Each structure stands twice: as structure tokens, then as C-alpha cells.
Amino acid sequence: xxxxxxxxxxxxxxxxxxxxxxxxxxxxxxxxxxxxxxxxxxxxxxxxxxxxxxxxxxxxxxxxxxxxxxxxxxxxxxxxxxxxxxxxxxxxxxxxxxxxxxxxxxxxxxxxxxxxxxxxxxxxxxxxxxxxxxxxxxxxxxxxxxxxxxxxxxxxxxxxxxxx
Numbered sequence: 292x293x294x295x296x297x298x299x300x301x302x303x304x305x306x307x308x309x310x311x312x313x314x315x316x317x318x319x320x321x322x323x324x325x326x327x328x329x330x331x332x333x334x335x336x337x338x339x340x341x342x343x344x345x346x347x348x349x350x351x352x353x354x355x356x357x358x359x360x361x362x363x364x365x366x367x368x369x370x371x372x373x374x375x376x377x378x379x380x381x382x383x384x385x386x387x388x389x390x391x392x393x394x395x396x397x398x399x400x401x402x403x404x405x406x407x408x409x410x411x412x413x414x415x416x417x418x419x420x421x422x423x424x425x426x427x428x429x430x431x432x433x434x435x436x437x438x439x440x441x442x443x444x445x446x447x448x449x450x451x452x453x454x455x
Contacts, residue, residue: 331358403434
């Protein structure tokens with residue numbers, strides 16, 4: 292399946308101004324973005340589009356440009372219809388998510404802090420405790436990294452099921 296075609300771009304350019312979508316409609320979600328460096332369009336469709344609409348932070352390393360053949364920062368792309376930057380669009384979608392979404396999104400960090408506090412407390416009970424002040428950030432980071440991917444899977448499943 293070809294994601295971007297010159298035929299599509301020519302058809303879009305020939306559309307009249309009255310057929311363009313309203314830029315300020317919060318429920319309008321464009322599907323074609325332009326990579327500003329190469330000037331070419333990429334169409335977002337199917338499962339990646341569904342996931343990014345339900346969970347705007349699923350793809351956190353940027354986006355792709357099919358013409359450049361690789362990943363590009365979201366800041367370098369704009370929606371063709373509205374001219375809105377992809378990074379700004381993602382932030383706008385994230386702000387519209389529920390508190391439950393954000394709680395689950397950041398839960399690996401909070402669980403990591405609780406885990407590190409528990410380990411630190413256990414270490415203080417020993418006759419020769421480890422340096423808790425050095426260990427706390429390490430244990431927090433370790434727990435957060437271990438939990439990050441499973442919590443992302445849970446988050447996207449809850450988003451796709453429209454629970455959060």
C-alpha cells in the first residue's frame with residue numbers, strides 16, 4: 292500500500308478553499324503531514340493513526356518521512372490541512388486526555404519511587420546499610436525502566452478500548 296502519491300497531492304492542491312477543513316475544530320484530525328525539510332507529504336492511516344489518536348504519546352521518538360526514508364522529529368513536520376506543527380498537535384491531544392490517562396502514563400515513575408523508598412527503608416534496618424542517598428535514584432530509575440514498556444502496553448490497550 293502506497294502511503295503518499297503525487298496524484299493525492301495534485302488532487303489536494305486543486306481543492307477549493309471552501310472544501311478545506313475548519314482549522315479550529317478540536318475534533319478534526321488531519322491525516323497528511325508535510326516534512327518541512329524535504330517538502331514531501333506522508334499519509335498516516337490504519338493502525339498507527341488509530342493508536343496515535345487514542346494515545347498521543349505512544350510514538351515518543353518522532354515520526355517518519357516516507358520520502359526521506361527514516362525518522363524525523365515531530366517539530367519538523369506540519370499537518371497539510373491546518374499547518375499545525377505535529378509536536379503542538381500531540382501536546383494538544385495530550386492535554387485533552389483524562390486524569391486516569393496521565394496517572395497511568397506516569398505510574399512507572401511513581402511505582403519506581405515507592406519501590407526505591409521500600410528498598411531504602413529495608414537497607415536502613417540492616418547493621419551496615421548501603422548508602423541510601425546514592426541508591427535511591429538508582430532504584431527509582433531501575434524500577435521505572437523495568438515497568439515502562441508494560442505500562443505503555445496497558446495504557447494503549449486502555450486507550451484503544453476507550454476506557455481512558
